[in-house]
Amino acid sequence: MTSKPANLTRIQSERRDEILSSALEIFSKNGYKGASINKIAQAANMSTPRLLYHFSDKEKLYSDLLSSTLSLWIDPLEFIGQTDDAVEEICNYVRRKIEMSRDYPRESRLFASEILIGIERADDSLFDPLHQIFRDKIELIQRWSNEGKIAPVDPYHLIYSIWATTQHYADFDVQIRTLSPQKMENLFDDAEAFLIPMYTKLLTPSR
Amino acid sequence: MTSKPANLTRIQSERRDEILSSALEIFSKNGYKGASINKIAQAANMSTPRLLYHFSDKEKLYSDLLSSTLSLWIDPLEFIGQTDDAVEEICNYVRRKIEMSRDYPRESRLFASEILIGIERADDSLFDPLHQIFRDKIELIQRWSNEGKIAPVDPYHLIYSIWATTQHYADFDVQIRTLSPQKMENLFDDAEAFLIPMYTKLLTPSR
Amino acid sequence: MTSKPANLTRIQSERRDEILSSALEIFSKNGYKGASINKIAQAANMSTPRLLYHFSDKEKLYSDLLSSTLSLWIDPLEFIGQTDDAVEEICNYVRRKIEMSRDYPRESRLFASEILIGIERADDSLFDPLHQIFRDKIELIQRWSNEGKIAPVDPYHLIYSIWATTQHYADFDVQIRTLSPQKMENLFDDAEAFLIPMYTKLLTPSR
Amino acid sequence: MTSKPANLTRIQSERRDEILSSALEIFSKNGYKGASINKIAQAANMSTPRLLYHFSDKEKLYSDLLSSTLSLWIDPLEFIGQTDDAVEEICNYVRRKIEMSRDYPRESRLFASEILIGIERADDSLFDPLHQIFRDKIELIQRWSNEGKIAPVDPYHLIYSIWATTQHYADFDVQIRTLSPQKMENLFDDAEAFLIPMYTKLLTPSR
DNA sequence: TATGAATGAGTTTTCATTCAT
DNA sequence: CATGAATGAAAACTCATTCAT
Numbered sequence: 040m041t042s043k044p045a046n047l048t049r050i051q052s053e054r055r056d057e058i059l060s061s062a063l064e065i066f067s068k069n070g071y072k073g074a075s076i077n078k079i080a081q082a083a084n085m086s087t088p089r090l091l092y093h094f095s096d097k098e099k100l101y102s103d104l105l106s107s108t109l110s111l112w113i114d115p116l117e118f119i120g121q122t123d124d125a126v127e128e129i130c131n132y133v134r135r136k137i138e139m140s141r142d143y144p145r146e147s148r149l150f151a152s153e154i155l156i157g158i159e160r161a162d163d164s165l166f167d168p169l170h171q172i173f174r175d176k177i178e179l180i181q182r183w184s185n186e187g188k189i190a191p192v193d194p195y196h197l198i199y200s201i202w203a204t205t206q207h208y209a210d211f212d213v214q215i216r217t218l219s220p221q222k223m224e225n226l227f228d229d230a231e232a233f234l235i236p237m238y239t240k241l242l243t244p245s246r
Numbered sequence: 247m248t249s250k251p252a253n254l255t256r257i258q259s260e261r262r263d264e265i266l267s268s269a270l271e272i273f274s275k276n277g278y279k280g281a282s283i284n285k286i287a288q289a290a291n292m293s294t295p296r297l298l299y300h301f302s303d304k305e306k307l308y309s310d311l312l313s314s315t316l317s318l319w320i321d322p323l324e325f326i327g328q329t330d331d332a333v334e335e336i337c338n339y340v341r342r343k344i345e346m347s348r349d350y351p352r353e354s355r356l357f358a359s360e361i362l363i364g365i366e367r368a369d370d371s372l373f374d375p376l377h378q379i380f381r382d383k384i385e386l387i388q389r390w391s392n393e394g395k396i397a398p399v400d401p402y403h404l405i406y407s408i409w410a411t412t413q414h415y416a417d418f419d420v421q422i423r424t425l426s427p428q429k430m431e432n433l434f435d436d437a438e439a440f441l442i443p444m445y446t447k448l449l450t451p452s453r
Numbered sequence: 454m455t456s457k458p459a460n461l462t463r464i465q466s467e468r469r470d471e472i473l474s475s476a477l478e479i480f481s482k483n484g485y486k487g488a489s490i491n492k493i494a495q496a497a498n499m500s501t502p503r504l505l506y507h508f509s510d511k512e513k514l515y516s517d518l519l520s521s522t523l524s525l526w527i528d529p530l531e532f533i534g535q536t537d538d539a540v541e542e543i544c545n546y547v548r549r550k551i552e553m554s555r556d557y558p559r560e561s562r563l564f565a566s567e568i569l570i571g572i573e574r575a576d577d578s579l580f581d582p583l584h585q586i587f588r589d590k591i592e593l594i595q596r597w598s599n600e601g602k603i604a605p606v607d608p609y610h611l612i613y614s615i616w617a618t619t620q621h622y623a624d625f626d627v628q629i630r631t632l633s634p635q636k637m638e639n640l641f642d643d644a645e646a647f648l649i650p651m652y653t654k655l656l657t658p659s660r
Numbered sequence: 661m662t663s664k665p666a667n668l669t670r671i672q673s674e675r676r677d678e679i680l681s682s683a684l685e686i687f688s689k690n691g692y693k694g695a696s697i698n699k700i701a702q703a704a705n706m707s708t709p710r711l712l713y714h715f716s717d718k719e720k721l722y723s724d725l726l727s728s729t730l731s732l733w734i735d736p737l738e739f740i741g742q743t744d745d746a747v748e749e750i751c752n753y754v755r756r757k758i759e760m761s762r763d764y765p766r767e768s769r770l771f772a773s774e775i776l777i778g779i780e781r782a783d784d785s786l787f788d789p790l791h792q793i794f795r796d797k798i799e800l801i802q803r804w805s806n807e808g809k810i811a812p813v814d815p816y817h818l819i820y821s822i823w824a825t826t827q828h829y830a831d832f833d834v835q836i837r838t839l840s841p842q843k844m845e846n847l848f849d850d851a852e853a854f855l856i857p858m859y860t861k862l863l864t865p866s867r
Numbered sequence: 868t869a870t871g872a873a874t875g876a877g878t879t880t881t882c883a884t885t886c887a888t
Numbered sequence: 889c890a891t892g893a894a895t896g897a898a899a900a901c902t903c904a905t906t907c908a909t
Contacts, residue, residue, distance in 0.1 A: 070363045072280035075903060086870055088906085097904065148362055154421045155359055156277045166424070173425055195426055196440035203414035204407045211410075214361045217373070218380055219402055233403035240447045255892065282878060294879080296894055304879065484777045486694035489882060500891055502885085511883065562776055568835045569773055570691045580838070587839055609840055610854035617828035618821045625824075628775045631787070632794055633816055647817035654861045669871065696899060710873055712901065 055093055058083045062104050067145035070152050071101055098158065105153060105165055108146045111139060116172050120179050125188035126242045129180070129197075130235050136205035137234070141227040147209035173198070189242040204234055261300050264290045269311050274352035277359045278308055305365070312360060312372060315353045318346060323379050327386050332395035333449045336387070336404075337442050343412035344441070348434040354416035380405070396449040411441055469507055472497045476518050481559035484566050485515055512572070519567060519579055522560045525553060530586050534593050539602035540656045543594070543611075544649050550619035551648070555641045561623035587612070603656040618648055675714050678704045683725050688766035691773045692722055719779070726774060726786055729767045732760060737793050741800050746809035747863045750801070750818075751856050757826035758855070762848040768830035794819070810863040825855055 061082035065074045076097050080090040094100035115135040119128050140147055180194035208215060208230055219226065254262070268289035272281045283304050287297040301307035322342040326335050347354055387401035415422060415437055426433065475496035479488045490511050494504040508514035529549040533542050554561055594608035622629060622644055633640065668676070682703035686695045697718050701711040715721035736756040740749050761768055801815035829836060829851055840847065 068363075070277050070279060070359075072277060073363060076905090077903070087904085088871090089869055091905075092869075151418075152277070152359070152362055154418050155355055155362065156275070156280060157420060166421075170425060193436055193440050196437055199414060199418075199422065199437075200411045200440065200444070203410040203418075207406060207410035211358075211361050211406075213364060214373075215406065218377060229400060230403055230406075233400050233407065237407070237444070237448045241444045257893070261893090283880095284878070293895065295881085295896075298880070299892095299894065302880095482777075484691050484693060484773075486691060487777060490884090491882070501883085502892085503890055505884075506889075565832075566691075566773070566776055568832050569769055569776065570689070570694060571834060580835075584839060607850055607854050610851055613828060613832075613836065613851075614825045614854065614858070617824040617832075621820060621824035625772075625775050625820075627778060628787075629820065632791060643814060644817055644820075647814050647821070651821070651858065651862045655858045671872070675872090697901090698899070707874065708900080709875075709902085713872065713874095716901095718900070 059104050062100055063145050067149040071158050111146050112169050113172055116176055119176050125183040133201055133234055137227055137231050140205055140209035144209035147206050151210040187244055190244045266311055269307055270352050274356040278365050318353050319376050320379055323383055326383050332390040340408055340441055344434055344438050347412055347416035351416035354413050358417040394451055397451045473518050476514055477559050481563040485572050525560050526583050527586055530590055533590050539597040547615055547648055551641055551645050554619055554623035558623035561620050565624040601658055604658045680725055683721055684766050688770040692779050732767050733790055737797055740797050746804040754822055754855055758848055758852050761826055761830035765830035768827050772831040808865055811865045
């Protein structure tokens, strides 16, 4: 999965974490090309060669960072389907995704810029785990739809729309800050107050 | 404004167009930092200094490209409110935005990466025209909501969600191509078939 | 002497003068390398190719400018020796050189930077006319010295010192402005009030 | 101040010295604009990026060079006033300044071109230490003048004239080499033989 | 290990000059 | 005559990466 070496001393893995934390900051703000490993090393309080001792090169650092963040995308998906209340299950997924945009905006932007701009990668299996679970849940939602537990919807576009609407608050944060009236502290509550009814109306089966 | 100079010779405006077209290709694919004016010049079949003869520097080229593309964002918004059928008006806006994602995906990605990563710009007024119209339409939708022509919704989050769901198909195209089943040629039709009912349900006032 | 073409239309020589005037401004402020013919053309309100039509290249413009300015150095020298009052003659030369620093500081700086930095020139006969007169006056002063009309001095170092002290006010103007007390409007009068007594004391033969 | 950083490794300070030495050679010969860090790097037997590893950019190299040379201007001034023999004190200053023109002509030309052409500098305080001492000595000379220890002179113009006459031999060296008769090896002795009597006559109080 | 030092390729930009119209 | 257009060389810097100690 993630290519983290198996056997690391405690110090080594502490260093790795410090570097990944700085890398997240710098990469998410500047994109892959706009970030220099120098700036990352500085932010992590170490010399560039020392950083490169832990991550052989820039691309390795970047993709290790991506895989270490991948679970943030996978975990909320995984929870779907714990109960039998299909509409509520999906609404809860929406809620979790909104929380993620609020609590992990840098991670969201990192992924967004990777998908948007992307670097050519030798091994593009990075997202495989996400895709596997995605397909599982597509199937689940399709089943719900077939069984009438939710109104009939295309499960693909349902998930795309959830991703789009929730991640938008992290990824396009700059624009939203400019456009929204002052009440930024309630932004995510307001987003939820908008989205949950929308998906409830969409998904509640008509009797 | 940084808009196109008024008086251009024939060659100037031909060259400008060639360059802007290559710049769109390269910038939208690689982001500002990842794109070199070198690559852009190559794509436009000219030497770098020749490119710089027409656009004084990289940032100017980039922001001229952005402003020349801005109307793609403004125009569909502007149309909202031609008729009195509020729900239909908003659905038509959704349709137009889907068309744009289909027909101008590079422009969409260009804007997305500008908002996501953004460069520090001396003159911040680039998006002013868009913001002005945004506020007008927010007001209009609020009025519709107050008058009961649409169900009560937060107009800000309504527009954010429309932007998010429609632009998603252009901006995260790479991901969607990987995840979606083969039927890519119908992608945008399917998107519309999903989104229009969603917004119709959301906005139709309950009697 | 100066390589000014012999037969010029009135318009041509007007253009030449405009260019030379701008060139003086730009070259004296920025030095040869720091000045671009573009800036000069702009200052002269014309396109670069038009400028290059009148002066085949940058070096030609520069050396034509130098030669057209050369008489400012030659003329004051030439006057030495009109009367028989040797001390007064030299003091008048000092006065004229002070006036030149006051009235033609840009020309002075142009020459200073040419001598200080200098560009490799194919033909370095530019200063020949000046040198010829210099030698004449050296001889004259030597004669005055021998004849006891002035106190015995090395004529070379006498002229060097006059050049140094008088041109200093133009060439090192920036430093002098920083160091001198407010009374800048009297600077050249004060300079004269200092230098004339100095040279008078130096040159007046002791009886 | 922009003075030399305190803690340098052995290699750093060796390299700095090599670079500064080449930079002095190239800058003093060509001026700031005419000198390329390329040429300087070549003269110091290294690649341009290697040079830039030690001096972050061209301007930094240039101003570090200027400040490292500043003491050559300050030191001789500082000595004025050790003894009570005012005339002799000033004559000794003249002698020291002549020596400097003989022994450090490149440094002299570097300063001259900085004052003559000058680059716009963010931090203008480079010459502050020199100016401070200048003012002290102006005061001292004024006192001497008031007390009758030297003939009454304007102390500003006295120092300007000393700077002018002595530095002239370094700064306008090219011209002097062309004009002077062969005896260049005695140039500085002759200069002293000229200047010392001049200032002695000027400054010795009349009884 | 870890850092100072260095490298080489690449990027943006400037500029004198030429060419076509 | 005059200008818009283009060129090629060089300049200043950046950056991922490697090397030596």
